[in-house]
Amino acid sequence: MRFTTGQLPGVWFVDVERLADDRGFFARTWCAREFREHGLPDTFRQASISYNRLAGTLRGLHFQKPPSREGKLVRCVHGAVFDVVVDLRPGSPGFLRHVSVELTAANRRAIYVPPGFAHGFQTLDADTEVQYQMTDDYQPGLSSGFRWNDPAFGIAWPLEPTAMSGQDRACPDFEPAGCEAFRNY
Numbered sequence: 001m002r003f004t005t006g007q008l009p010g011v012w013f014v015d016v017e018r019l020a021d022d023r024g025f026f027a028r029t030w031c032a033r034e035f036r037e038h039g040l041p042d043t044f045r046q047a048s049i050s051y052n053r054l055a056g057t058l059r060g061l062h063f064q065k066p067p068s069r070e071g072k073l074v075r076c077v078h079g080a081v082f083d084v085v086v087d088l089r090p091g092s093p094g095f096l097r098h099v100s101v102e103l104t105a106a107n108r109r110a111i112y113v114p115p116g117f118a119h120g121f122q123t124l125d126a127d128t129e130v131q132y133q134m135t136d137d138y139q140p141g142l143s144s145g146f147r148w149n150d151p152a153f154g155i156a157w158p159l160e161p162t163a164m165s166g167q168d169r170a171c172p173d174f175e176p177a178g179c180e181a182f183r184n185y
Contacts, residue, residue: 008094010114056162060120070136076103079128116185
């Protein structure tokens with residue numbers, strides 16, 4: 001695997017290294033030792049998938065409030081997404097900045113989203129599936145989010161949303177006080 005920093009403190013891109021032959025290729029997508037050597041979590045507690053029927057589906061911007069320290073390893077296994085993470089950690093040099101990346105089944109790239117970041121994505125293809133590995137158990141009472149198109153973040157989404165949950169539509173605008181609990185992350 002190849003690890004590349006993601007322009008914001010704690011964000012990493014993880015690319016597979018293919019061992020190819022006439023059958024196709026083989027590649028590792030996870031190795032606890034290599035993750036640990038890069039300062040990343042070496043255990044995940046939960047895994048989930050997100051299936052998205054329509055291109056333009058938008059999910060986010062989501063995060064788990066403290067005391068959760070949920071980090072995520074996100075990979076698109078079918079189709080393509082425009083994936084975004086936003087640094088919500090006051091005092092961080094990346095505070096309120098975002099980084100975006102295309103995750104596709106073809107490029108097999110993953111992004112590690114550290115605790116204290118909001119995460120969202122928009123599908124670029126129909127029938128897109130995204131796989132998550134999380135470092136903490138999901139706790140519904142700690143689930144939160146900010147509005148996907150809040151000008152505080154300046155995210156240029158590639159498409160007009162075609163599908164979005166009512167919960168995501170109802171997410172509030174950015175509020176600095178909502179991030180104060182992430183100060184020590």
